[in-house]
Amino acid sequence: MEDLKAPLATLQWVERDKLKPNDYNPNRVSKQNLDLLTQSILTNGWTLPIVVRPDFTIIDGFHRWMVAGQEPLRTKLGGMVPCVIVDHHGNEAEDMYGTVTHNRARGVHLLEPMKHIVQKLMAEGKSVQEIGKQLGMKPEEVFRLSNFSKDDFLKMMIQSQNYSKAEVYVKAT
Numbered sequence: 001m002e003d004l005k006a007p008l009a010t011l012q013w014v015e016r017d018k019l020k021p022n023d024y025n026p027n028r029v030s031k032q033n034l035d036l037l038t039q040s041i042l043t044n045g046w047t048l049p050i051v052v053r054p055d056f057t058i059i060d061g062f063h064r065w066m067v068a069g070q071e072p073l074r075t076k077l078g079g080m081v082p083c084v085i086v087d088h089h090g091n092e093a094e095d096m097y098g099t100v101t102h103n104r105a106r107g108v109h110l111l112e113p114m115k116h117i118v119q120k121l122m123a124e125g126k127s128v129q130e131i132g133k134q135l136g137m138k139p140e141e142v143f144r145l146s147n148f149s150k151d152d153f154l155k156m157m158i159q160s161q162n163y164s165k166a167e168v169y170v171k172a173t
Contacts, residue, residue, distance in 0.1 A: 010085040011049060016068050019056045019081065024096055027103045029063050036136030038067045042076075043134065049082040051098065059086055059095050060102035111145075118145035 029037070041064075050061030058065055061083075067073055068081045088094035121131050128142050137145075 007051070007084040007086050010083075012083060013080040014056070014083045016065065016074070016077070016079050016081045019050065019052060019058055019065055019083070021058050021062050021065070022095065022099060025058075025062055025099055027062070027099075032136060034063060034067055037063055038070070038073060039133065039136070041067065041073060046077070046082055049084045051086055051102065052083050053095060054085055054087050056083075057095075059098045115145045115147065118142060119147055122146055122148075 046064075048061070048064065050065055051059040052061075053059060061081075065081060068077055086095075086098060088098070118131060118135075122128075128139050131137065131142050132139055135142075
């Protein structure tokens with residue numbers, strides 16, 4: 001591509017239902033990660049447009065397109081999604097390269113930096129539940145990254161739970 005800025009010049013909000021998935025995307029995402037993607041959009045807003053061909057076939061952003069069709073995002077977005085158009089002039093190989101490289105370029109999370117993030121959030125007083133919700137982790141994952149002893153972690157879990165008051169029932173004799 002000669003003009004690297006060209007796709008952003010095409011940024012537009014498009015009716016979600018105009019877009020269609022490609023038939024070669026090798027990327028799969030778990031239900032848990034789709035829920036996390038939805039949470040990310042609800043927390044941060046829509047930060048990354050969907051990349052499409054001129055005919056609105058998705059090159060990158062299939063999972064963003066998927067969650068945008070489900071509630072509550074469908075209503076909150078008014079059925080619209082942000083798109084940029086990349087024109088490879090009908091060269092399907094270039095479209096396929098784009099799909100794969102967009103996915104692979106996102107990388108993976110390394111253990112030590114993730115530990116640092118979780119420990120910092122806990123030091124700032126964030127609850128295990130909030131960290132889990134915002135980062136898409138189960139309590140056990142938060143524990144493994146927290147560096148707390150099992151006993152201390154369990155105490156934190158219990159302290160952050162809201163329990164209703166118990167009632168005592170006396171059996172009539």
